[in-house]
Amino acid sequence: MRFRPCIDIHNGRVKQIVGGSLQDAGNLAEDNFVSEYDGGFYADLYRRDGLSGGHIIILNREGTRYYREDMAQARKALEAFPGGLQLGGGIHQGNAEFFLDLGATHVIVTSYVFRQGRIDYDRLEALSRQIGREHLVLDLSCRLAGEEYYIVTDRWQKVTEEPMTENTLEKLSRYCDEFLIHAVDVEGKASGVEREVVRRLGAYCGLPVTYAGGIHSLEDIRWIGEAGKGHVDYTVGSALDLFGGEIPYSELISQVVT
Numbered sequence: 001m002r003f004r005p006c007i008d009i010h011n012g013r014v015k016q017i018v019g020g021s022l023q024d025a026g027n028l029a030e031d032n033f034v035s036e037y038d039g040g041f042y043a044d045l046y047r048r049d050g051l052s053g054g055h056i057i058i059l060n061r062e063g064t065r066y067y068r069e070d071m072a073q074a075r076k077a078l079e080a081f082p083g084g085l086q087l088g089g090g091i092h093q094g095n096a097e098f099f100l101d102l103g104a105t106h107v108i109v110t111s112y113v114f115r116q117g118r119i120d121y122d123r124l125e126a127l128s129r130q131i132g133r134e135h136l137v138l139d140l141s142c143r144l145a146g147e148e149y150y151i152v153t154d155r156w157q158k159v160t161e162e163p164m165t166e167n168t169l170e171k172l173s174r175y176c177d178e179f180l181i182h183a184v185d186v187e188g189k190a191s192g193v194e195r196e197v198v199r200r201l202g203a204y205c206g207l208p209v210t211y212a213g214g215i216h217s218l219e220d221i222r223w224i225g226e227a228g229k230g231h232v233d234y235t236v237g238s239a240l241d242l243f244g245g246e247i248p249y250s251e252l253i254s255q256v257v258t
Contacts, residue, residue, distance in 0.1 A: 001224070001225050001228065001230050001231065001232060001233055001234070002053065002233045002234075003051060003233070003234060003235070003236070003252060003253065004051075004053050004054045004055065004210045004233050004234065004235045005042070005046045005051050005054035005235065005236075006054055006055055006056075006057065006212075006235050006236075006237055007039050007042045007043065007054070007055070007056045007057070007073075007077050007085070008056075008057045008059060008237065009039060009056065009057065009058050009059060009060075009070045009073045009074060009089075010059035010060060010066070010070070011060065011066040011069070011070075012066050012069025012070060012072070012073060013034050013035065013073070014034075014035040014037060014038065014039055014042060014073065015033060015034050015035065015059075016033040016188060016237045016238040016243045016244070017059070017188055033238060033243045033244035033245075035243070038073055038076050039056065039073040039074060039076045039077035039080075040076035040077055040079065040080040041080075042077065042242070043056075043076070043077035043078070043079075043080035043081040043084070043085060044080040044081065045242075046081055046084065046085075047080060047081040047084055049253055051084075051253070052081075052083075052084040052085075052105075053084075053085075053086070053105075053233075054084070054085055054086070054235070055085060055086040055087065055088060055108060055137075055180065055235070056074050056077050056078070056085055056086070056087045056088070056089075056104070057087075057088050057089050057108070058070045058071070058074055058087070058088070058089030058090060059089060060089075061090055062090045062095075070089075074087060074102075075102065078102050078103040078104060079103065082103040083103060083105055084105070085103075085104060085105065086104055086105055086106040086107070086108055086137055087099050087102075087104040087106075087107055087108065088107065088108025088109070088110075088137070088139060088180075089108075091107045091108065091109045091112060092109075092112040092127075093112075093123075093126065093127050093130060096109075096127060096130065096131050096135075097130070097131060100131060100135055105135070106135050106136060106137045106177060106178065107131065107135065107136060107137070108137040108138075108139050108180055109127065109136065109137070109138060109139065110138070110139040110140070110141065110151075110153050111153040111154050112127070113127065113138070114151075114153045114160055114162075117158070117159075117160045117161040117162075118160065118161055118162060119162055119172070124172075124175050125175065128175040128176065133174070133175055133176055133177055134177045135177065136175065136176040136177055137176060137177060137178045137179065137180055138172055138175070138176045138178075138179055138180070139179075139180045139181070139182070140164055140168070140169070140172075140179055140180070140181050141156060141180075141181055141182035141183075141184050141187075141212075142164035142181065142182075142183065142184065142197065143156070143159065143183075143184040143185050144185060145159050148163050149163060149164040149165075149196070149197060149200070150162060150163055150164065151163070151164050151168075152184055156182075156184045156187075164181065164197070164200070165200070166200065166203055166204045169204050169206060169207075169209075170204075170206060173206050173207050176207065177207065177208075178207055178208045178209065178210070179207060179208070179209040179210070180209075180210045180212065181197065181201065181209060181210065181211055181212070182212040182213050183197045183211070183212070183213030183214060184213070185213075186213045186214030187212065187213040187214065188213075188237065188238050189214055189238070190214065190215070190216040190238045190239040190245060191214050191216060192214050192215075192216055192220065193211070193213065193214045193215055193220050193223070193224060194213055194214060195223075195227065197211065197213070198211055198223075198224055198227045198228055198232060199227050201228055201232045202227050202228040202229045202231075202232055205231065208231075208233065209231075209232055209233065210232075210233040210234065210235055211224060211228070211232050211233070211234050211235075212234070212235040212237070215234065215235075215236045215237075215239055215247075216239045216245075216246075216247075217239070217246075217247065218247060218251070218252070218255065221234060221236075221252075221255070236252065240252070
């Protein structure tokens with residue numbers, strides 16, 4: 001189990017936002033924390049502490065007002081930690097190679113490989129073949145709808161018809177290198193993990209998988225280690241003192257759970 005750090009970028013700033021609050025209209029989101037530091041600061045910190053495999057997420061849509069500023073922050077991060085970070089946010093066949101050339105180890109994709117609520121296997125296969133499955137992470141972030149967890153797309157606003165199950169992970173594993181899964185209902189709230197999501201990921205023994213959402217204490221992380229059977233990685237955002245929370249970064253990276 002590894003700690004996977006994050007750098008979320010919105011309106012040209014490194015931020016932590018409440019999951020599901022992001023809106024393209026007006027470039028709005030409910031902020032938990034807005035940093036005075038840039039993406040390069042955080043990437044350099046992660047590099048010095050040997051924390052590879054984290055992710056940069058660009059939250060503004062390509063072509064909108066703040067996208068260039070987001071890109072400038074992403075470039076700073078990739079330059080500070082070349083070959084150490086993944087990048088997601090609006091990735092498609094037209095820009096995936098560009099971000100890999102900038103120094104991202106992987107691109108993270110969700111919405112592009114879905115169409116009308118279903119996985120578009122033609123798009124997925126084409127993208128995987130174009131960049132190599134070893135450079136592709138599929139973000140299968142999910143929320144509870146009825147009695148099942150379903151994958152969500154389009155800024156976590158659209159619930160698809162695809163369940164987030166072990167069978168889904170198995171089917172998609174031939175196209176990618178890792179999975180990133182946010183529990184959207186608790187993302188950005190530091191209110192505790194979505195335990196059933198972690199349990200499901202713990203039952204999957206295939207590709208590397210990273211859980212995100214709701215972590216608010218070191219005890220939560222220890223629980224993920226147990227329920228995830230040691231092979232579910234995790235990311236901490238709003239609860240980390242780097243982003244205004246109470247979990248000390250220095251203590252987190254000194255733990256065995258890192």
